[in-house]
Amino acid sequence: MVITGAAGFLGRRLARALSSGTGAPSLVLWDTQPFPDPPAGPESVTVLSGDLMDEELLARAFKGGVDAIVHLAAVVSAQAEADFDLGMRVNVDATRLLLETARRLGNGPKFVMTSSVAVFGGALPDRVPDHWQPTPQSSYGAEKAICERLVSEYSRRGFVDGRVLRLPTVAVRPGRPNKAASSFVSSVIREPLNGEAAVCPVAPETPLWLMSPSRAVAALAHALRVPASDLGDERVISLPGVTVRTDEWIAALARLAGDDVAARVHWEYDPAIAAIVQSWPGAFEATRARALGFQADAGADEIIAAHMAEQAKPNSGG
Numbered sequence: 001m002v003i004t005g006a007a008g009f010l011g012r013r014l015a016r017a018l019s020s021g022t023g024a025p026s027l028v029l030w031d032t033q034p035f036p037d038p039p040a041g042p043e044s045v046t047v048l049s050g051d052l053m054d055e056e057l058l059a060r061a062f063k064g065g066v067d068a069i070v071h072l073a074a075v076v077s078a079q080a081e082a083d084f085d086l087g088m089r090v091n092v093d094a095t096r097l098l099l100e101t102a103r104r105l106g107n108g109p110k111f112v113m114t115s116s117v118a119v120f121g122g123a124l125p126d127r128v129p130d131h132w133q134p135t136p137q138s139s140y141g142a143e144k145a146i147c148e149r150l151v152s153e154y155s156r157r158g159f160v161d162g163r164v165l166r167l168p169t170v171a172v173r174p175g176r177p178n179k180a181a182s183s184f185v186s187s188v189i190r191e192p193l194n195g196e197a198a199v200c201p202v203a204p205e206t207p208l209w210l211m212s213p214s215r216a217v218a219a220l221a222h223a224l225r226v227p228a229s230d231l232g233d234e235r236v237i238s239l240p241g242v243t244v245r246t247d248e249w250i251a252a253l254a255r256l257a258g259d260d261v262a263a264r265v266h267w268e269y270d271p272a273i274a275a276i277v278q279s280w281p282g283a284f285e286a287t288r289a290r291a292l293g294f295q296a297d298a299g300a301d302e303i304i305a306a307h308m309a310e311q312a313k314p315n316s317g318g
Contacts (some may be wrong), residue, residue, distance in 0.1 A: 002061050004052060004098070005072030007031035009173050010114075013217045014070065015039050028061045031073065052094040058101055068110040068224060069102055069160075071095060076180035077118060077276060080140035091143035099150060103159035111151060111160035112223045114167050115236065117209055119145040121279040128281045130238060130288045137279040138181075148236045155235045163223040163231065168211040168241030172307035181276040185210070189253055189304055192264035193311070201270035204247035207282025211241045211296065212303045219294050226292055240286035240296035242303065252300040256308065 001018070005011045006029035015029055019039040029035050030048040038047050050057045052073055073094065080087030095113070102109050120128060121137030136142040148164050155162035173186040184201055185208055191198035211219075219239055244252070254262035286294075297303050 001025045001068040001070065002028040002030060002066050003070045003072065004030050005074065006047075007033045007035045007049075008072060009175070010170065010213070010216055010220070011072045012036070013213060014072075014220050015045075017217055017221055019045065025068070028066075030057070030061055052090070053097055058097070062101055062105065065105060065107065066102070066109050067107065069098060069112070070220060070224070071098055071111065071113040074114070074144075075140070076178060076183075077116075077138060077140040078181045078183075078273070079179040080143060081138055081181075081276065082179075084139055087139050087143055091140070092146050095147045096150060099154045099160060103154065108158055108161050110224060111154070111162045112220060113147060113151055113162070113164050114220075115144045115148050115164050116141065117166060117168060117238075117280045117284075118276075119148065119166065120281050124281050127283045127285050128238070129285045138276050141279075152235045156233070161228050162235040163226065164236040165219055165223055166236065166238040167216060167219075168209040168239060170211055170213055170216045172304065173213065174307075174311070181273050184273070185249070188250055188265045189307065192253065192261045193257060193308065195264075197264050197266060199266050199268045200246060200250070201268060201273040202246055202277050203269065203274065204245065204267070206246045206274070206278060208244050208246060208249060209241045209280070209282055209284065210244055210249075210300070210303060211239065212306055214306060215295065215297055222293060230292060234288075237289050237292065237294070238284045238286050239289050239294050241284065242297050242299055243283040244300045249300055252304055256301060256304050 003011055006015055016039045026044045028046045034049050035047045038045050048057050075087045075090040102111055118138055118141035119134040119136050122135045134145045136145050151162035151164050154160045169182045169185050171186045172189045177183045177187050188198045188200050250262050250265050
C-alpha cells in the first residue's frame with residue numbers, strides 16, 4: 001500500500017493504525033518531507049522523501065505492484081489560493097499522475113483520496129444533501145472538485161477502485177498553525193490549552209463542520225474495507241460530521257478547561273480568511289456515508305476532550 005502525504009498529521013496516524021496488529025500490509029510512506037518516526041510493523045515499511053511527480057520515486061513506490069493507494073498529499077486552502085500554479089501542480093497534476101501510474105498496473109487498485117467541503121460554495125441549503133452539485137469558490141475547492149471527477153472517471157473505466165472522502169474540518173490538530181484557511185479552528189483550542197493566545201479570524205456565528213482526528217483516521221481505514229459493490233457508480237462520499245458555531249466551539253473549551261483558558265482567544269476579523277471559510281457548508285445530510293458505516297463524533301465537547309486527553313499522555317504529538 002502506498003500512502004502519500006504520509007509524514008503529515010493524518011498520514012502518520014493512518015500509517016500507525018494500519019501497521020498495528022496482525023495482517024498489517026506492506027507500506028510505502030511517501031512525502032515531500034522526511035518521515036519523523038516510521039512505524040515498525042510485521043511487514044515491510046519503505047519511506048520515500050521527495051516530489052510526488054518524480055518519475056524515479058514513482059517507479060520505486062509502485063515497484064512490484066500495489067493493491068491500494070491512499071492519497072493524502074495536498075497544498076492546503078489558503079496556500080492554494082495564494083499560489084495558483086503550486087496548487088494546480090500538487091493538487092491536480094500529481095493526482096492525475098498517480099492515477100495514471102495506478103492505471104498502468106492493470107489490477108484496478110483501490111484509490112482512496114481525501115477531498116473537502118471546500119468543493120461547495122455559493123447559495124447552499126442549511127444541510128447539504130448528498131446529490132448537491134459542487135460549486136467551489138476557491139482554488140483549493142476547484143482543485144479538489146477536479147480530482148473528484150478524475151477519480152470517478154478512472155473508476156468508471158475500471159482503472160482504479162476509487163473512494164473519495166469529503167472530510168469535514170479535522171480538529172484539534174497538534175503542532176503549529178499551517179496555511180490552511182481552517183487552521184484557526186485548531187489554534188483557538190490548542191494554543192489556549194498550551195497557555196498561549198490565539199486569534200479567531202471569523203465571525204462568532206460562522207458554522208463549522210468538524211471531525212476529530214481519530215474519526216478521520218477511522219474513516220480512511222474504513223474506506224479501504226467498503227466493498228466496491230456497495231459504492232456503485234458514485235465514488236465520492238461526504239462524511240458525517242458535527243456542526244458547531246465558532247462561538248459554540250470556544251464555549252465548549254470554556255466548559256472543559258475554564259473561562260480563563262477560553263479568554264486567551266481574541267476575535268480579530270480577517271476578511272480574506274472569513275471569505276473562504278464562510279463559503280463552506282456548515283452541515284451535510286451525509287445519509288449515504290452513514291449507510292456505508294462511516295460515523296461522526298458526538299459533539300464539540302467530545303472532540304476537545306479527546307484532544308486534551310491525548311495531549312496529557314507522555315510523548316504525545318500527533
